[in-house]
Amino acid sequence: MSGRVDVGAPPVVKRAGPEAVRGRAPSQLAWGRFRRDRVAVASVAVLVVIALFAVLAPLWAHLTGHPYDRTFPETGLDVAGQPRGPGAEFPLGADQLGRDVLVRAAYGTRVSLVVGVCAALLATVAGTVAGTVAGFAGGAVDAVLARLMDMTLALPYLLVAITLATTFRVSSAAAGLALTVLVIAFFSVAASGRVIRGQVIALRRREFIEASRALGASDARIMVVDVLPNLVAQVTVLTSLQIPAAIVFEATLSFLGAGVPPPVPSLGSMLGEGSDAFRSAWWLLAVPGALLLLVTLAFNLIGDGIRDALDPRGGGRAGRGR
Amino acid sequence: MSRGLPRYVLRRLLYSAAVLWLVSTLVFVFLHVSPVPVERVIGGPRATAETLAQIRANLGLDQPVLVQYWRFVGRLLSGDLGDSYISGTPVSALIAERLPTTLWLVFGAGVLWFAGGVGLGVFSASRARTLWDRAATAFVLVGLSTPPFVVALALLYVFATRLEESGVHLFEAGPPMQEHFLRRMVLPWAALAFLMLASYTRLTRGAMLDVLGEDYVRTARAKGLPERRVVLRHGLRPALAPVVTQAGIDLGALVGSTIVTEKVFGLQGVGQLVHQSIATGDTPVIIGVTLTVTLFVIAANLLVDIGYSVLDPRVRLG
Numbered sequence: 001m002s003g004r005v006d007v008g009a010p011p012v013v014k015r016a017g018p019e020a021v022r023g024r025a026p027s028q029l030a031w032g033r034f035r036r037d038r039v040a041v042a043s044v045a046v047l048v049v050i051a052l053f054a055v056l057a058p059l060w061a062h063l064t065g066h067p068y069d070r071t072f073p074e075t076g077l078d079v080a081g082q083p084r085g086p087g088a089e090f091p092l093g094a095d096q097l098g099r100d101v102l103v104r105a106a107y108g109t110r111v112s113l114v115v116g117v118c119a120a121l122l123a124t125v126a127g128t129v130a131g132t133v134a135g136f137a138g139g140a141v142d143a144v145l146a147r148l149m150d151m152t153l154a155l156p157y158l159l160v161a162i163t164l165a166t167t168f169r170v171s172s173a174a175a176g177l178a179l180t181v182l183v184i185a186f187f188s189v190a191a192s193g194r195v196i197r198g199q200v201i202a203l204r205r206r207e208f209i210e211a212s213r214a215l216g217a218s219d220a221r222i223m224v225v226d227v228l229p230n231l232v233a234q235v236t237v238l239t240s241l242q243i244p245a246a247i248v249f250e251a252t253l254s255f256l257g258a259g260v261p262p263p264v265p266s267l268g269s270m271l272g273e274g275s276d277a278f279r280s281a282w283w284l285l286a287v288p289g290a291l292l293l294l295v296t297l298a299f300n301l302i303g304d305g306i307r308d309a310l311d312p313r314g315g316g317r318a319g320r321g322r
Numbered sequence: 323m324s325r326g327l328p329r330y331v332l333r334r335l336l337y338s339a340a341v342l343w344l345v346s347t348l349v350f351v352f353l354h355v356s357p358v359p360v361e362r363v364i365g366g367p368r369a370t371a372e373t374l375a376q377i378r379a380n381l382g383l384d385q386p387v388l389v390q391y392w393r394f395v396g397r398l399l400s401g402d403l404g405d406s407y408i409s410g411t412p413v414s415a416l417i418a419e420r421l422p423t424t425l426w427l428v429f430g431a432g433v434l435w436f437a438g439g440v441g442l443g444v445f446s447a448s449r450a451r452t453l454w455d456r457a458a459t460a461f462v463l464v465g466l467s468t469p470p471f472v473v474a475l476a477l478l479y480v481f482a483t484r485l486e487e488s489g490v491h492l493f494e495a496g497p498p499m500q501e502h503f504l505r506r507m508v509l510p511w512a513a514l515a516f517l518m519l520a521s522y523t524r525l526t527r528g529a530m531l532d533v534l535g536e537d538y539v540r541t542a543r544a545k546g547l548p549e550r551r552v553v554l555r556h557g558l559r560p561a562l563a564p565v566v567t568q569a570g571i572d573l574g575a576l577v578g579s580t581i582v583t584e585k586v587f588g589l590q591g592v593g594q595l596v597h598q599s600i601a602t603g604d605t606p607v608i609i610g611v612t613l614t615v616t617l618f619v620i621a622a623n624l625l626v627d628i629g630y631s632v633l634d635p636r637v638r639l640g
Contacts, residue, residue: 154341154623156615158579159596160349163608166600167352248469252582255471256597268469275475275586279483289472296467304463 030233033309040305043298050295054113057106064091066100068107069263073098083281093283095274104265105287111177111266112295116247119181123188123246124239128231130189131196136204136223146197149190157187158252165258176261184249192238199234203227233310240303244296251292267292331628338620345616349609350394354387364408381407394609403613404606406599413610417592421614424591427583428576430507431514436569438519440562443526448553450531458523465520470579474513474586481509510587514580518572525568529561567626574622577615 024032034040061067075089075098083094092102134145161183168179203209204227212222253259254268262269267288274284361369361377369377378384382393397404403413446458533539534557542556543549581593592611599607 151341151344154616154619155345155348156575156577156579156612156619158581159612159615160345160352162581162597163349163600163612164352244467248467251469252471255469256581256585258600268471271471271475278475278479282479285475285479289476292469292472293464293467296469297464300463300467 030309034305037305037308040302040309043301043305046294047298047302050109050291050298051113054106054109057103057110060106061100061103064100064103066090066103068099068103068265071098072100083277083284085281086283092287093281095270095284096277096281101270101283101287104270105267105291108265108267108270108288109291109295111260111264112247112250112268112292115177115181115184115250115260115266116243116295116299119184119188119246119250120239120242122181122185123242124192124235126185127189127192127238128196128235131193132200132223132227132231134193135197135200136219136227138201138204142197145193149193149197152187152190153194155187161187161249161253162256162258165253173261173264176259176264180250180253180259183253184246187249188242188246192235192242195234195238196231199231200227203230237303237307237310240299240306244299244303247292247296247299327628331624334624334627338624341620342613342616346394346398346609346613347391349612350391354390398613403610406607407604408599408602413606416595416607417610417614420590420592420595423589424577424580424584424593426507427510427514427580427589427591428573430511431518431576432569432573434511434515435518435522436565438515439522440526440558440565442519442523443565444530444553444558446523447527447530447534448549448557458527462520462524462527465516466524468517470513470517471582471586473516474510474583477509477513478586506587506589510583510589513586514576514583518576522565522568526561526565529564530557533557533561566629570622570626570629571619574619577618 057068066072072094075084075094077094077098078084083096083098084090086093090100090102092100092105095101095104130145130149134142134149164183165179209222209226212226217225250259250266251268251271254266255272257269257272259268260266262273270288271285271292274281274288278285361374361381361383364377375384382390385393394404403417405412406416409416442458442461446455449455530553534553539552539556542552547556577592579593580591581597583589584591584593585597592615596608596611598604599611
């Protein structure tokens with residue numbers, strides 16, 4: 001940025017009034033609008049707290065003396081074999097096997113955040129590349145890419161995702177995490193790809209692109225220098241709204257036993273494994289359920305805030321995110 | 323418009339056939355690259371190597387992959403989905419047995435969410451920027467952020483556990499479906515509808531706000547029409563087009579995503595069928611259900627596109 005055009009200090013305009021008008025970049029204006037959005041800022045705060053809770057998972061395990069995968073049949077379960085509720089020994093109760101729900105929830109939130117953010121980033125990057133190439137190239141390339149994206153949208157994604165995740169079942173936690181990220185990203189590429197493609201097609205006919213072309217710029221240069229910077233706002237909004245969607249996707253896969261392999265906990269698998277026991281132990285439903293809801297809600301509110309900040313004219317016009 | 327319709331439908335049908343072929347091939351390839359060892363599932367843990375080989379031969383799994391694929395496509399073209407590896411029952415019979423449950427689930431939930439979402443959306447849009455509108459928007463955000471199974475589990479906890487203890491009998495689980503049909507379906511309907519309700523409220527509200535800003539709505543108000551009539555006649559009708567479109571697409575797509583709802587409430591629909599089949603490696607059933615469900619998605623999309631062009635003459639089919 002700084003190396004390109006140095007215009008020096010902004011010219012100070014002398015005015016009659018007490019304050020001078022200073023030029024601000026669009027990103028500064030957007031940041032200013034975002035900062036004044038109380039709901040979005042509060043969501044960021046909530047998310048920071050939850051992220052800290054997740055990052056410090058080993059600390060909770062150390063403090064309670066309960067590793068996430070150890071069962072404590074003596075202290076965690078009562079005489080009838082039912083999990084014990086929240087108390088001094090288990091701050092948020094024990095699960096059906098006598099494991100610490102607090103520690104598992106912290107590790108599970110970690111998985112949710114990592115998978116959600118990675119899958120959303122991967123999907124938006126791939127979607128942006130596919131959408132830009134399709135929209136810019138036009139013709140046969142566009143036809144093939146657009147049809148492929150339509151086809152992945154026609155797939156019964158949950159069904160195919162479970163099939164994929166189950167058949168390629170791996171035992172190591174890291175590989176399982178990577179597989180889950182890939183499966184989720186694969187089914188999210190088309191959604192952002194289509195939006196970007198539409199945007200690029202609209203941009204392609206604009207005068208400044210023609211000007212570049214008239215100056216003899218190559219296709220690649222136009223794409224990178226002229227088109228991509230104009231997509232930044234769109235891509236930011238898409239990413240921020242795809243994160244919560246990816247988190248819900250991961251939770252659903254894990255709930256059905258097709259996500260991150262046990263014993264690594266995920267909020268979804270905690271709910272799935274506890275779904276037989278929660279009738280008598282509400283904390284097995286409440287703790288992971290509330291965390292999941294808070295995380296997705298916070299991301300959605302931040303996404304809405306970013307959209308409003310980047311596009312102040314679009315206020316009140318609701319998109320169709322799901 | 324009407325002259326181009328047959329050609330358009332024909333082209334869409336060809337495209338749909340291509341999608342179906344692609345989906346079936348994809349699933350076939352997925353399942354053969356790294357198959358769950360189905361002979362283990364059938365033969366049990368103590369089966370000898372000869373027994374396992376015999377089972378593979380019986381299922382035709384000892385043939386080269388291309389031969390298997392050729393047979394698979396040939397059978398598919400004659401409308402035969404094959405037999406289940408595990409039970410030997412024809413896949414079409416299994417699906418026919420389970421499909422009604424899933425269709426009832428989706429249909430009932432669809433009625434609920436459409437009525438509720440459109441109602442709430444109109445309510446919200448006609449009181450834009452008031453406290454009511456804010457409340458509805460907050461509800462929408464919570465609804466959009468809630469993972470499907472959290473709602474289902476919470477409903478199950480409140481209605482099937484807590485209320486059951488206090489003597490209110492609202493929920494029935496397990497077969498047969500014919501007995502106490504409503505009691506079996508009310509909670510699953512509510513759970514599925516709640517999720518969609520939020521996005522339909524948002525969609526209707528957005529469409530209504532767009533339409534209410536149009537010149538002809540101002541004209542209608544200037545004529546002195548009662549507000550109620552302006553909102554419902556001049557506003558809602560054109561605003562409904564995108565909502566109906568979305569409903570068609572979602573109804574088709576939902577047939578494939580009721581797995582979670584079916585699992586939580588113990589409904590024996592196609593979702594449960596495929597979930598169980600994935601665990602046992604019952605390839606023909608997985609492919610059969612996937613194809614059936616894709617068929618619903620494609621049919622819904624086609625109907626929506628055709629219906630849209632009939633509703634709104636400005637839309638050109640192409």
